[in-house]
Amino acid sequence: MTKKRFNPIKDKSSEIIEFLMSSPDIPDDDALQFKLRLSIEEAVDNVVRYAYDGGIGWLEVGTNIDGANPVLTIELRDAGIKFNPLDHEDPDISLNAEERQIGGLGIFLCKKMMDSISYRYEDGNNVLTMTKKLN
Amino acid sequence: MEVTINKQDNKTLVSLNGRIDTSNVEKFQHDIEPLMQGDNPDIVLDCSNLTYTSSQGLRMFLMLQKSVLARSGKMVMTNMRPQVKEVFDITGFSNIITIL
Numbered sequence: 001m002t003k004k005r006f007n008p009i010k011d012k013s014s015e016i017i018e019f020l021m022s023s024p025d026i027p028d029d030d031a032l033q034f035k036l037r038l039s040i041e042e043a044v045d046n047v048v049r050y051a052y053d054g055g056i057g058w059l060e061v062g063t064n065i066d067g068a069n070p071v072l073t074i075e076l077r078d079a080g081i082k083f084n085p086l087d088h089e090d091p092d093i094s095l096n097a098e099e100r101q102i103g104g105l106g107i108f109l110c111k112k113m114m115d116s117i118s119y120r121y122e123d124g125n126n127v128l129t130m131t132k133k134l135n
Numbered sequence: 136m137e138v139t140i141n142k143q144d145n146k147t148l149v150s151l152n153g154r155i156d157t158s159n160v161e162k163f164q165h166d167i168e169p170l171m172q173g174d175n176p177d178i179v180l181d182c183s184n185l186t187y188t189s190s191q192g193l194r195m196f197l198m199l200q201k202s203v204l205a206r207s208g209k210m211v212m213t214n215m216r217p218q219v220k221e222v223f224d225i226t227g228f229s230n231i232i233t234i235l
Contacts, residue, residue, distance in 0.1 A: 014158045034187065034218045041189045045157050093227025097200045105190035105226055112225045 001075075003062025008048045008078065016044050016061060025063040025072055027134055035113040036074070039130055042106035043076050043085075051080025051126065070134040071115075077127045084119045085128065086111075138166035146177035152184040155192030164195055171199060176208025183214035193228060200232050211235055 002023045006016050020026070020040050026033065047059050060077045085107045091100070110117050114130040121127070136153040147170060155163050170178055178199070188196075196212075203210040211233045215223070223229045 010157070031218060037187070038189055038222070041156055045189075045191075048157075091226070093230075095227075095231075097197065097204055097231040100197055100227075100231060102194050102197050103190075105193055109190055109222070109225065 001062045001064040003060055003075075005058050005060040008044070008051060008057060008059035008080075010048055013041075013044055013048055016059065017041055020061055020063060020074060023063040025065045027072075032132070032134075036072075036132065039110040039113045040074060042110050043074075043128055043130065046085055046106060047076060047078050047080065047126075050083060051078045053081060065134070072132045072134055074130045074132075075127065077125050079125050082121055083126060084121070086117065086119050136163050136166075138163065140169065142175075145175045146179060147175065148179050148181065150181045150184070154187035155185070155195070156187065156189045157191055160189075160191035160195065163192065164198075167195060167199060171202040174206075176203045176206035176210075178203060178208070178210045180210070180212045181214055182212050182216070182219065185216065185219055188219055188222060190226075193222070193226060196228065196232060209233070 002025060004019055006012050017037065017040050021033065021037055026036060051057060051059070057078060057080050062075050064073045065071070066073060088104065088107060090108050091104045110130060114132050116131045118129050119127065136151065136155055136159050139150040141148045149170065200210050213235045215234055220234065223232070223234060
């Protein structure tokens, strides 16, 4: 697994996203990269905004490819406030523009762009795992 | 992200060039602020060079649409690239913003 630890502050977001997107595990496929970049950005942004409540902390991110029918795994781990982003209700996409709330779309996009997204709280860490089948 | 704004007759033509993401959304919000006021709220957004938007960009488009509707105007997005269009489709934004 390719992984690295960062200080999850706003100014570092681009560096964290580019680290993951430049991993050798990321296929050279523009359409797929669009989906992966979007999912990574939303997941990283979630940690940057909420995990440490403005305080100092770390975010460890990594990628891995597994299996004969390869599956790409992207993992984010932080030691911030215990928070399961999957607990949030999906936005109601049937509402009209006046009724739609501004926000709540980030993790929803991850769910739609990836094949799976899961959360666990392990050893005091929030661990978010997203997978995408390749080929 | 470059935002070019041109007034034409009673509507505003806006050209979007680049990506909207966490790193530049505050500048984008600043750039589109002039579109959220005034007596001629009709807007055409040319998206042919909009290459990417995250949820941060969607928030801005929803804010803009709410502002236009509140002034009884019409906002249209044109020439959207397929991958960007998919983001609008998935989130239901294609139903609340006119995309031509």
